[in-house]
Amino acid sequence: MIPSYLTIEPSVQAALLQHRPVVALESTIISHGMPYPKNVETARAVEQAIREQGAVPATIAIFGGRCHVGLTDTELAYFGKAKDVWKVSLRDMPYVISKGLYGATTVAATMRIASMAGIKIFVTGGIGGVHRGAETSMDISADLTEMAATSVAVVSAGVKSILDIGLTLEYLETKGIPVVTMGQDAFPSFYSRKSGYASPLRLDSPAEIAALLDAKWSMGLEGSVLIANPVAAENEMPADEMELHIQLALVAAAQQSVRGKEITPFLLKYIADHTKGESLETNIALIKQNAAAGASIAVALSNMAS
Numbered sequence: 312m313i314p315s316y317l318t319i320e321p322s323v324q325a326a327l328l329q330h331r332p333v334v335a336l337e338s339t340i341i342s343h344g345m346p347y348p349k350n351v352e353t354a355r356a357v358e359q360a361i362r363e364q365g366a367v368p369a370t371i372a373i374f375g376g377r378c379h380v381g382l383t384d385t386e387l388a389y390f391g392k393a394k395d396v397w398k399v400s401l402r403d404m405p406y407v408i409s410k411g412l413y414g415a416t417t418v419a420a421t422m423r424i425a426s427m428a429g430i431k432i433f434v435t436g437g438i439g440g441v442h443r444g445a446e447t448s449m450d451i452s453a454d455l456t457e458m459a460a461t462s463v464a465v466v467s468a469g470v471k472s473i474l475d476i477g478l479t480l481e482y483l484e485t486k487g488i489p490v491v492t493m494g495q496d497a498f499p500s501f502y503s504r505k506s507g508y509a510s511p512l513r514l515d516s517p518a519e520i521a522a523l524l525d526a527k528w529s530m531g532l533e534g535s536v537l538i539a540n541p542v543a544a545e546n547e548m549p550a551d552e553m554e555l556h557i558q559l560a561l562v563a564a565a566q567q568s569v570r571g572k573e574i575t576p577f578l579l580k581y582i583a584d585h586t587k588g589e590s591l592e593t594n595i596a597l598i599k600q601n602a603a604a605g606a607s608i609a610v611a612l613s614n615m616a617s
Contacts, residue, residue: 316376316377316378316408317377317378317380317424317427317428318374318377318378318379318380319369319380319381319428320369320379320380320381320382320383322367322381323367323369323380323381323428324381326367327428327429327430330613330616331366331367331613332365332366332367332432332606332609332610332612332613333366333367333368333369333430333432333609334361334366334367334368334369334430334432334433334434334602334605334606334609335369335370335371335380335421335422335424335425335428335430335432335433335434335463336354336357336358336361336368336369336370336371336421336433336434336435336602337370337371337415337416337417337418337421337433337435338370338371338372338382338390338415338416338421339398339399339415339416339417339418340353340354340435340436340598341353341354341370341387341390341391341415342390342391342393342396342398342415343396343398343415343576344436344576344579344594345591345594345595347391347392348391349591349595350390350391351387351388351390351391351392353595353598353599354370354387354390354391355384355387356595356599357434357598357599357602358370358602360599360602360603360606361434361602361603361605361606362606363603363606364603364606364607364610365606365610366432366605366606366609366610368381368602369381369425369428369430370382370387371416371420371421371424371425372386372390372413372414372415372416373397373399373404373407373408373412373413373414373415373416374386374413375411375412375413376407376408376409376410376411376412377408378408378424378427380424380425380428380430390415393413395413396413396414396415397412397413397414397415398414398415398417398572398576399414399415399416399417399420400417400419400420400453400572401419401420401423401453401457402453403420404420404423417439417453417454417572418433418435418438418439418452418454418457418465419439419452419453419454419456419457421433421435422454422457422458422461422463422465422535423457423461425463426461426462426463430463431462431463431464431524431609431612432463432464432466432605432606432608432609432612433463433464433465433466433605434465434466434467434598434601434602434604434605434606435465435466435467435598435601436467436468436471436501436594436597436598436601437467437468437469437470437471437472437501437597438452438454438455438458438465438467438470438471438537439452439453439454439455439471439474439575440452440454440455440470440471440474440475440476440478440479440482441455441474441475441478441479441481441482442474442475442574443473443474443475443561445475445478448570450570450571450574451482452474455479455482455483455486455488456486457535458483458486458488458534458535458537459486459487459488459534459535460533460534461533461534461535462528462533462534462535463535464520464524464535464536464538464608465535465536465537465538466538466540466601466604466605466608467537467538467539467540467601468499468501468502468539468540468541468542468597468598468600468601469492469498469499469500469501469506469539469541470498470500470501470506471501471575472500472501472502472503472506472550472553472554472557473557473560473561473575473578473579473582476498476500476506476507476508477508480498480508480511483537484511486534487532487534488534488535488536488537489511489512489523489527489536489537490510490511490512490536490537490539491510491511491512491513491514491520491523491536491537491538491539492510492512492513492514492538492539492540492541493513493514493515493520493538493539493540493541493604494513494515494541495510495513495541496509496510496513497509497510497541498510498511498539499539499540499541499542500550500553501542501597502542502547502548502550502553502590502593502594502597503542503547503548503549503550503553504541504542504544504547505550506550507550510539517604517607517608517610517611518611520536520538520608520611521608521611521612521614521615522615523536524536524608524612525612525615538604538605538608540597540600540601540604542593542596542597542600543596543597543600546592546593546596546597546600547593548586548589548590548593553582553590556581556582556585556586556590557578557582559581559585560577560578560581560582560585561578563577563581564577564578564581579594
């Protein structure tokens with residue numbers, strides 16, 4: 312990307328120049344993941360959770376054709392209310408930038424922009440992956456291919472449970488992307504602490520994870536590491552209960568011919584509506600928890616370099 316397309320907020324730029332820990336955040340969760348005003352409240356709370364751990368938050372979005380790394384409070388509020396914001400993955404970036412549009416970045420786009428700015432840790436709720444029925448639809452998120460190429464670690468509550476978790480783990484293995492779960496042997500499934508799949512790797516502290524990241528990148532092994540941080544037990548929703556809602560959401564999506572990049576927001580909203588907001592509250596709790604974990608890892612990684 313031409314540097315003129317990149318705008319770094321002053322406090323983020325200062326932290327990067329001083330080699331202090333910075334944590335990237337996506338903006339799709341604001342514009343397409345939650346209703347207003349919950350989205351803005353959550354975004355502010357997530358940024359604060361990062362600050363409390365000693366790191367600097369950098370929410371990433373596209374404003375008027377420029378990639379912004381770090382948003383002002385006014386810019387963040389804009390994304391919470393605006394109705395004409397693009398959901399931007401990698402394929403959309405050239406169009407949105409060349410047309411001077413506004414875009415909320417997905418995991419893949421956020422990773423790429425974070426990498427351009429020199430940020431190594433990115434926090435989200437759950438990553439995209441191989442969709443259910445992908446053997447016929449070929450619907451595989453660009454998040455996975457981006458993780459294979461870009462050296463930015465991703466902290467999430469596992470893979471979104473609306474996806475095919477088993478196939479997603481297989482795809483990650485094929486691409487050589489380490490998958491490590493914090494503090495337990497079971498791989499989590501976003502709303503729930505368990506998915507029915509064992510985690511390929513387990514580490515129990517931010518320092519251990521920072522050491523893994525340092526070892527990987529020091530050896531010239533490019534690409535991401537998926538750091539799965541299970542939702543706290545008091546906030547999780549039972550996996551079998553969630554599966555019932557997911558199945559109904561998938562049927563509704565098929566009936567309404569929802570597909571492509573609209574499918575995930577549709578499914579999440581359907582599930583939130585049919586769990587009386589419980590799934591939304593779990594989503595909010597886990598993203599805050601991930602923010603604290605990601606900031607702790609960023610601090611540990613920064614300490615190793617100092």
